[in-house]
Every structure is written in C-alpha cells, then in structure tokens.
Amino acid sequence: MSATTPRAVHEIGQPRREPPPSLIAGPLAWMRTNLFNSWISTAVTLALGYIVLRLGFSFIDWGVIHAVWSVPNTPAGTPDPAACRAAHGTGACWAMIGDKYRFITFGRYPYEQQWRPLIVIFLFIGLFVVSGMRRFWRKELALIWIVTLVVIGTLMWGGILGLPYVGQDLWGGLPITLILSTFGLAIAFPLALVVALGRRSTTMPAVRLVCVLYIELIRGVPLITLLFMSSVMFPLFFPAWLPTPDKLLRAQLAIILFAGAYLAEVVRAGLQGLPKGQYEAADALGLGYWRKMIFVILPQALRLVIPPLVNTFIGFFKDTSLVLIIGIFDLLTAGKIAVAEPIWQAYATEVYIVLSVVYFLFCFSMSRYSRGLEREFRTSARR
C-alpha cells in the first residue's frame, strides 16, 4: 500500500508549457532575431547600416549644414546667387527654391492673382479628404463635387465677380497637375466600370466588341503618342466650323481615355474574382442586370481590387507629368522652366528634390488611404 511505484503519468495541474512566441518581444529581442541571428546577417546588417548612415550624413551635410537658405538681392533687385555659387558642390542652394517657389507652384499665372490657384489647391485637397471619408459616401457627395468644380472653374478663369479673366494658356504648376489627374481619374473611373461590364456582356456581342477594341487599341499605344495625337493631329481632323477644343482639354481627354482603358481591366479582374454564386443569387432574386451590378457585384468586385486600383491611380497621378512634352505647364514643366533661368541653371537637383517631395506626398497619401480602406472593409465584412 505504501509502496508507491513511480508511474509515467503526466501530472495534472502542472502541464509543461513554454511561453508563447509573442512574449519574446522588445526591441532588443527583435533585433537579435531579425538583424543579428547569424554571422552573415550580422555582417550584412553592419555593412548596410554603414552605407545608410554615410548617405544620411552626407545628405544632411549637403542639404542642411552647408546649405544656402537665402541670398541677398543685387542693387538691381534681382537675387545675387554669389553665395550659392560659392557653396556649389558642398551645399544645397535652397535660396533658389525660395526665389522660384511661386513660379513652380503656379506657373505663369499672373503674380497678383496667384491667391486664386492657391485656394484651388486647397479646394482640391479638401475635396479628396471629404471624398475619402466613408460617412460622406452618399448622393450629396456628387453635389459637393459639382459645386467645388464650379468654384474651381470660377477661380481659375475669373472674368466674373470682379475677378480679372485669366486664359488657360496662363494656368500652370500644381493646379494643372491636380486638374489633369483629378478629372482624369474621376471621369475615367465610371467610364472604366461601364467598359469592364461591357467587355463581360454575354447578351450584347456588339457592345463587347466595342469595349474590347477600345481597351486593346488604347493599351497598345504609349500615353505620349496619345498626347501628341491630341495636341497635333486632332485639330487637323476637327471640323473647321466648330471651335477647336483647347490644348489642355484635349490633353485631358487623352488622359481620360488612357486611364479608362487601364482601370477597366483592373475592374474586370475584380468582376472575375467573384464566385459565380453571387451572380446567381442576385439573378434568382430577380434583381435584374443593373441592380445586380450596383448593389451586389460591383461593391464586392471593387473591394477585391483596391490595391491594383490605387496602384493605377498613383501611376496616373505621376503620368500626368508627361504633358510636359506637349507644352502644358504642369508642376514638372514649371520646375523645369524655373531651372532654365540663367542664374539658377546649376541648381536643378534642388528643384527636382522639391518636386519629388510634392509628388511623394500625394502618392503616399493615396497609398496610406487605400491601406486604411482595405483594413476597414476587412473588419466590417469578414467572409
């Protein structure tokens, strides 16, 4: 009775357990597992760290420590770039940006009137922010867009309300980039939805053929070619008795057509990604084609393709800079012309850095926004 034979029984109440992996945390543990887990990874970490620090320091040295932030004016009233010239090669000439930033931002828009495009820039940003919030996704949003666009048009053109008239040939800089990309994508997107649906139509072969032709023809041609055609060839074929559309409008149309074809293919991928059962369930309820698409298919298809959709949006935002080659004054063109001025010719790097930062801010915002949107949809409608 008292003789107890040891038995191989796992003692209840004292299970052997190891800490779950998430408990091994903290920056030091992270660094050990990710940066220094073997001698090779330690060597790579050290080498890359050295390069990054070295580049970082030399940029700070050039861009901050030895940089020239402003230059005095010559007696004639023009800036005197002597200080910049002295620092050339060792320090950045931010004074050049200080002198030309208004030209880069607004192009040749009359100097005294530049508060108008400035407001336009803020209106565009406000429009993006409001359109991005899901609680504003309702019918009134269309009204907000129309009102904002009318205000933007009024501010840019003027000619009424005591605002002096400013022709489109004088518009330039950031407003042009925003106009081309915003209208381009805002009009191309609904176009793309229709074309994508048309391409999948089984009951209307003629419609499908037109959509396929449109997509394949546009995709088979570089955007530059389309822009050239819109600026050079189009006026030749346009009936003489009609007023030829302005160059900016023609470029805008080319961008819309181009973006529409690309977006249509992205949307089509989403339509194909949905299970057949969703189409059948909507059919069985008798929703009919358009209600099926609007309430059941498109909302799901578009959620599936948010990443490639935003990818295309970002691409087109930057591609609007190609209008440079047909002489439209967008942000990049304005920057290029600012550098062409004799006293600032040596400081192109500074201008391109600033332009890159501006493009980056817009594109990075789009990217962050799309990630947020994806997360929101994932949590609200788990499959």
Next chain:
Amino acid sequence: MSASATAEQPAILVDKLNKWFGTLHVLRDVSMTVAAKEKVVVCGPSGSGKSTLIRCINRLETHQEGHIFVDGTELTDDTRALDTIRREVGMVFQSFNLFPHLTILENCTLAPIWVRKMPKAEAEELAMSFLTRVKIPEQAKKFPGQLSGGQQQRVAIARALCMRPKIMLFDEPTSALDPEMIKEVLDTMIGLAEDGMTMVCVTHEMGFARQVADRVVFMDQGEIVESGTPHDMFENPQTDRLQLFLSQILRGH
C-alpha cells in the same frame, strides 16, 4: 398524386425538356408537373441532371429544346417574363450565396426594396418576421461571415421568403453543412412545407422526403427514371437503378 394537385393550373410544367452542355446531353426529354402547394423531392446520383433541372426552372440555365411554364408563364428569352417568374420563384443554393458585404438584414431587404418597391421600414419589418421564423432574429445586424453554415442557410431561406414567392426551389440545401447543422435547416424547410409552400427540393435527405414530400422523382443520366409517393418509391422500387441508388444512399446513412 396528392389532393392539392387538382388545382386548375400547375405551378410548374416541364414538357419534353432537352439540354446540352456542349455536346454532353444532360437532360433528356424530361417532363414533370408540379401542382400548387405540392412538395416534390428530386433525387438521383451525382451527375444525373437533377440540379440542372431545377436551375432551368428559374433560368439560371437555359434549355435548348422543350418548354417550361412557371405559374402559367413560359420561360423564353423574353427578359420581362423572366423577371416576373424570378420574382415568384425563390431559390436556396447549396453554398448559401449570401452577399458577404451586406448585413443579414440588408441581405433580406435588398430585393423587396428594389424589386418589389417596398418602403424600407416595411421591408425591414418583413425581414425581421422571417428571420424570427427561421429563429435567428438576433443575428440581423451581423455579416454572413460571422454566422455558422446552418445559420447562413437559414438566412438564405429567409432572404428568399422575403420576396413572398409562390414557389421555392432548394438545390441540395444541406449538402455543404456539417452534420450537426443539417437538422436546423431541415426543420425550417419542414415548417415551410407545413405552411403550404410549393416546393421542389433536390436533396439526399430521405427522411425529409418521407416526412414532407408528396412525390419523389428519381433521375439518372439526365432522365426521369421513376416517380411516385415516397412510400411507393422507397418500399417498392420498380427499377434496378432506383434500387441500386437507394441501397447506396441507405448504406451511407
């Protein structure tokens, strides 16, 4: 034939139906009549064409030869006739096919609001009454992905009922469910049958067939081999094919 089959116009009339998938002849001269309030169970081995047959009834599949009349209207390429028929015919799928981006309540109110033009409040009230009937009113604000398979299938039934259909089609409604959830869906269907709904069910649930079916139709290789009351079919099968099928089904259960 049950007594209710004496109603003047059949709910569904299928006449010499032929259908091909490419060169594969999947329905061969299928003729079938379903009277109003009749419950018909269609069974048969996989690939026998039973799902294709009921999918033809609301034209999720088109047929090449023969005629189908639903509630007196013939199914043709006329989309208006098709809209009318689909409004009167509810369908429940094997894989539920709820809309994952809409809540349970929105799944149920979408078609009544947009097809029946019902005011939103009324549609929601109706949806809640059907959700109560399938015993999940408390899930109304959730999304389909948050529900179990059995619950999703009951929502799918409620969604179809919200259109107040005259006829309900069930395409293997319990085949995708875990065993412990089959009963809750079958109970819902039995309740529906007891309320006098016209039903055509493709299912292997022979217990269900015994309990509610007025008639069982056995299909094999695209044709109707035998049909009759559940009792006659199960106790006294006339063909070898049905005997074989029943022995396989019963062995599996």
